[in-house]
Amino acid sequence: MNFMSTNQPKKPSKSDRTRAQILDAARQLFAEHGYDGASIRDIAALASIDPAMVIRYFRSKDELFARAALLDLQLPATQVTDRASIGDAIIRRFLRTWENSPSATGMVILLRSAASNEFAAEKVRDVFATQVRPVVAPFGDPADAGRRAGLVASQLLGLATCRYLLRLPPVVALSHEEIIRDVGPVLQRYATGAD
Amino acid sequence: MNFMSTNQPKKPSKSDRTRAQILDAARQLFAEHGYDGASIRDIAALASIDPAMVIRYFRSKDELFARAALLDLQLPATQVTDRASIGDAIIRRFLRTWENSPSATGMVILLRSAASNEFAAEKVRDVFATQVRPVVAPFGDPADAGRRAGLVASQLLGLATCRYLLRLPPVVALSHEEIIRDVGPVLQRYATGAD
DNA sequence: AATAAAAGTCACCGATCGTTGACAAATGGA
């Protein structure tokens, strides 16, 4: 009979744990040191396995990086909102994405590597195109959509850079409430193009 | 007599040209590919000299990087201004620094390398402490100075990241006038802490 | 218990890196 063999619904078995260990170690080191700064040997050592296993499970360092950066990049959707609260909605989603979602580490990895890794840079541009632009576009002059989205991206990426990469003390010290209160209105202004 | 021998006021001779060639090549490649991405051999090839000369003139890659990033980091001073135009003054100095000063390349080098090079990251924090904070501090509640300066830095660094590193098309396309008009008021708000 | 597949170990390849030191060529003052 064997009526549940086509899919593999249960497979907690064996090697998948090693796979997950490697991915966890890779995410951690990529997030800390970027693509170049994290070697396969370092990742293997952190995962307590042999370096050859890293290549065995993921075919190359590039592929491992892509998995580590993208696998869990399930960004929370922006709940539909009205024009008056779009800035507030964006900054709240930003905080949710960067501090309370499984994608948080992936975002740090991407941003840290984007400065010197073209694949990561392209992926950041892609996140902009799919996550920022469509959200901002409907709330102003369509001819302005690119400019408005670009301004929003500049503020969001700057906040992320200062808070999660450079760890600029006064920016790290900001509470969620302060960020929402101070940055929200700026995003509102950028997103709608109002003066 | 030899009354001018303690200092060496004139030395256009010979090797200084090679030195300058190496520095120029290093600045260009560090700015394009970051610290790790630019090898001494690449720099030497671009300068049309032997890799060993790079070490001969600068003692190590670290020292060369420090020279390339800091040598010409003479940021233009912010002219004193009144409270009402501080945002405008900051964004104008930003554009002058990043697009019309010999420090421009050094800034790109620092920012691109800061994501994965601790020396560069520390230097960026230093630029923040010496260039942003003191400018912003006098125009609001002294207890707020850190927060206000941090918000200003987040917007400035974000703009630089999008425009000069990631080259996000809509941000690259912004004219100086647009940037001054759109970002200036935001910096004004951040710097003064007004609502 | 026998056995085939899976999982893990180990030594090593070729490439590239920063750096060194021995040596040759060019330079300039005596």
Added chain:
DNA sequence: TCCATTTGTCAACGATCGGTGACTTTTATT
């Protein structure tokens, strides 16, 4: 012209990198 200093060339070092393949151990099935 002689000679010492500067300037440039060359080969190679040790280390590290990503990646490969042969091998042994474990696991699971019959």
